[in-house]
Amino acid sequence: MPTEQMGAVDLHGGDVGVTPRWMVGVSLVIGFGLIFFLGMVGGVMKAAQGNLVHLSPSTFYALLTLHGDGMISTVVLLTAVAHWYFLRRLLNLRVEVLVFAVLAIVWGLVAAAVAILIGGFGPGWTFLYPLPFIGNTWPVWSTGLFFFGVLFVGIGFAIFCLDILAGIIREYGVLNGLALDTIFPRLRRADGKVAPPTVIAATMVSIDGILTAAAGTVLVVDLLAHWAMPHFPVDPLWIKNLTYFFGHTIANLTIYLSAGVIYAALPHYTGRPWHTNRVYAISWTTSLLFVPWAWPHHLYMDFVQAPWLQIFGEASTYIATIPAAVVTIFGALLLVYRSEMRWRIGSTFFMAGLLGWLVGGVAAMIDATIPFNEVLHNTLWVPAHFHTYLLGGVFLFVIGFASYFAGDDAPPTRLTKTFEWVFFIGMIGFLAMFYAGGIEGVPRREAVQPVPGPLLAVIGTAFAAVLLIGMTGLLIEIFRRGQRNGATHEREVT
Numbered sequence: 001m002p003t004e005q006m007g008a009v010d011l012h013g014g015d016v017g018v019t020p021r022w023m024v025g026v027s028l029v030i031g032f033g034l035i036f037f038l039g040m041v042g043g044v045m046k047a048a049q050g051n052l053v054h055l056s057p058s059t060f061y062a063l064l065t066l067h068g069d070g071m072i073s074t075v076v077l078l079t080a081v082a083h084w085y086f087l088r089r090l091l092n093l094r095v096e097v098l099v100f101a102v103l104a105i106v107w108g109l110v111a112a113a114v115a116i117l118i119g120g121f122g123p124g125w126t127f128l129y130p131l132p133f134i135g136n137t138w139p140v141w142s143t144g145l146f147f148f149g150v151l152f153v154g155i156g157f158a159i160f161c162l163d164i165l166a167g168i169i170r171e172y173g174v175l176n177g178l179a180l181d182t183i184f185p186r187l188r189r190a191d192g193k194v195a196p197p198t199v200i201a202a203t204m205v206s207i208d209g210i211l212t213a214a215a216g217t218v219l220v221v222d223l224l225a226h227w228a229m230p231h232f233p234v235d236p237l238w239i240k241n242l243t244y245f246f247g248h249t250i251a252n253l254t255i256y257l258s259a260g261v262i263y264a265a266l267p268h269y270t271g272r273p274w275h276t277n278r279v280y281a282i283s284w285t286t287s288l289l290f291v292p293w294a295w296p297h298h299l300y301m302d303f304v305q306a307p308w309l310q311i312f313g314e315a316s317t318y319i320a321t322i323p324a325a326v327v328t329i330f331g332a333l334l335l336v337y338r339s340e341m342r343w344r345i346g347s348t349f350f351m352a353g354l355l356g357w358l359v360g361g362v363a364a365m366i367d368a369t370i371p372f373n374e375v376l377h378n379t380l381w382v383p384a385h386f387h388t389y390l391l392g393g394v395f396l397f398v399i400g401f402a403s404y405f406a407g408d409d410a411p412p413t414r415l416t417k418t419f420e421w422v423f424f425i426g427m428i429g430f431l432a433m434f435y436a437g438g439i440e441g442v443p444r445r446e447a448v449q450p451v452p453g454p455l456l457a458v459i460g461t462a463f464a465a466v467l468l469i470g471m472t473g474l475l476i477e478i479f480r481r482g483q484r485n486g487a488t489h490e491r492e493v494t
């Protein structure tokens with residue numbers, strides 16, 4: 001695709017009169033607004049567990065559901081939009097499709113929020129059958145509305161994935177989208193062009209994302225049928241498998257979306273391009289094949305589950321996680337090593353996020369190992385590990401992207417450094433309390449926890465407050481610095 005032509009697409013936006021930059025900017029504002037609100041909800045839940053505020057159990061479980069469903073949908077939105085920002089120039093994507101995807105996800109979030117905040121729907125964000133139907137504290141309409149909300153989030157994500165996959169097929173084809181031409185000379189193109197790492201990540205995410213959205217659709221349609229016609233039979237084991245195929249994988253894909261962002265954005269700070277090679281092709285193809293098989297690690301306690309799935313799920317968890325994480329973290333270190341790395345808010349958060357991904361990933365694999373799972377299952381170890389890589393990984397990547405997007409290239413000031421420290425100290429302390437609870441065997445998802453849960457929750461609440469103060473200050477600073485820069489210039493994608 002000649003660059004002039006792509007420039008024309010950029011400048012004129014689409015028929016809906018929306019420019020890509022505007023759309024990405026608006027999505028970031030919506031997403032960060034939601035994270036702030038849902039983070040406050042998280043802080044209130046912790047405070048309630050620490051007996052600092054009083055919530056009725058049904059309110060607690062409704063807020064838990066809101067926080068979980070909202071946070072996951074929001075990071076899907078944010079990471080997808082950030083990845084799209086780079087992909088649109090590489091794949092000549094149209095902004096109209098992104099508008100539809102974002103609208104579907106936001107609509108899904110609103111529907112779920114109404115079901116929860118007005119209806120009191122509260123079976124947890126994984127809405128495991130039969131809980132949504134037997135919880136007697138919420139009305140029947142809220143169950144249906146919540147499922148519609150989930151359906152729309154899935155549809156929005158599917159639109160995003162299908163559009164990207166179509167772009168990849170147009171520009172590279174699926175095999176070369178995975179850079180398999182670096183391994184098989186027969187696939188090589190005449191012009192010698194190889195897919196950049198951002199596109200490799202997009203190929204993996206879009207294919208696995210379509211599978212995930214398909215599973216989510218089957219799941220929600222099954223549940224909606226049961227909701228409308230209570231005689232419609234559903235098999236609990238089948239539903240549980242589908243639920244985790246959908247829930248585990250969609251949450252997991254936000255990390256792979258983030259990797260696509262880092263491949264494109266980090267070179268801006270190191271001054272070196274991030275090249276594709278065979279190792280990327282092999283690692284990402286492996287992740288593509290195994291990510292959809294990791295979900296059974298949520299069902300180790302289900303004795304009726306087929307044993308081969310348990311073993312295969314454990315093995316797939318390792319095989320899916322390790323290669324892409326290792327190549328990304330090593331790749332980033334090589335990119336930074338002896339480069340004249342410019343430490344800005346963007347680059348700092350990208351590197352810190354990689355650390356969160358590593359720590360959270362190791363903690364996740366510990367939990368996905370059957371003998372450990374026997375003691376850690378459904379303890380606070382679970383929110384410990386996923387907050388490490390979602391809050392301490394994916395969310396940091398998104399902050400890094402926001403800084404990049406805002407054109408905030410000024411060196412850190414004393415104020416931004418202070419906010420960074422406040423944020424990191426709050427975050428680490430907050431996560432540490434989750435891990436401590438896990439090691440002590442405090443169960444997750446309980447409005448009222450056994451000792452030492454409440455004490456840890458008091459300390460966790462204090463750290464959460466620190467985290468939220470640092471986060472808010474930093475985001476306001478990024479926004480202000482971005483505005484000062486005009487933030488109108490577009491950058492080269494490496």
Ligand code: HEM
Nearest residue numbers: 039042043045046068071075124125383390391444445464
């Ligand atoms: C900003 C600060 C945050 C705070 C204070 C916070 C707090 C909490 C608390 C207290 C719980 C309940 C844990 C339990 O007892 O089971 C929880 C659960 C959860 N959080 Fe967060 N969290 C934060 C950020 C995030 C982020 C960024 C994400 C995802 C991107 C996230 C996703 C979740 C999910 C999926 C659950 C599980 C919900 C369920 O069990 O149904 N949280 N969080």
Ligand SMILES: [Cu+2]
Nearest residue numbers: 248295297298
């Ligand atoms: Cu999982």
